[in-house]
Amino acid sequence: MLSMPATADVSGNVSDAAFIAGQYCDDTWRALSKLAIAPGDLAVERAGHIANRLSAALGNGPWHVLVFSYPKLGWPVMALMGNRILVAKEFVDDSNDNELAFVYAHEMGHVALGHLPQRYAALIADAGGAVTRWTQVTRYAREEWALFRQEELEADQFGFALAARAGFDAKAGADSALSHLTPDPQHPTPEARLSALGLKGASR
Numbered sequence: 001m002l003s004m005p006a007t008a009d010v011s012g013n014v015s016d017a018a019f020i021a022g023q024y025c026d027d028t029w030r031a032l033s034k035l036a037i038a039p040g041d042l043a044v045e046r047a048g049h050i051a052n053r054l055s056a057a058l059g060n061g062p063w064h065v066l067v068f069s070y071p072k073l074g075w076p077v078m079a080l081m082g083n084r085i086l087v088a089k090e091f092v093d094d095s096n097d098n099e100l101a102f103v104y105a106h107e108m109g110h111v112a113l114g115h116l117p118q119r120y121a122a123l124i125a126d127a128g129g130a131v132t133r134w135t136q137v138t139r140y141a142r143e144e145w146a147l148f149r150q151e152e153l154e155a156d157q158f159g160f161a162l163a164a165r166a167g168f169d170a171k172a173g174a175d176s177a178l179s180h181l182t183p184d185p186q187h188p189t190p191e192a193r194l195s196a197l198g199l200k201g202a203s204r
């Protein structure tokens with residue numbers, strides 16, 4: 001039903017969407033860089049080590065990991081175009097390696113599957129084109145929740161396979177990470193996500 005960026009349902013062209021998505025990635029990276037935890041912290045080492053194992057399995061070059069601390073942000077991990085991952089120190093400290101690996105791999109999946117340009121292509125179309133800044137389309141996000149939910153399931157499949165290929169216990173990681181999510185309309189329910197992976201959810 002949903003397709004990759006090259007054939008996404010858009011009125012603008014794909015390079016516009018890639019440009020706007022890249023702009024969003026650069027701005028986000030720059031903003032969170034100001035909250036970076038200094039190298040040497042155990043969380044930074046662990047976060048980097050897990051990303052290295054996953055990127056070796058993915059085989060598309062090294063990923064840059066930025067560990068930040070900003071508890072009010074509302075999301076713990078995000079991957080950006082240009083092989084970049086942002087992760088909250090609090091999330092690293094609270095998660096075991098399998099959980100971290102599944103969540104990282106899920107986020108890497110969003111990038112590898114071209115979800116950011118796909119999202120921006122749809123949002124630019126919602127805005128009627130002629131967009132020069134990503135901030136001009138954020139108000140249309142609600143119209144794309146169905147697309148977002150579909151992307152989540154695709155990223156789950158990708159992340160599950162990648163985490164397993166990198167030698168992590170993908171089942172335990174996905175089970176634990178997805179079981180502890182708070183439901184929101186931009187994501188499928190945790191139950192739907194677990195069941196799409198053939199899992200039942202942690203009993204704890």
Ligand SMILES: [Zn+2]
Pocket residue numbers: 106107110151152155
């Ligand atoms: Zn996701």
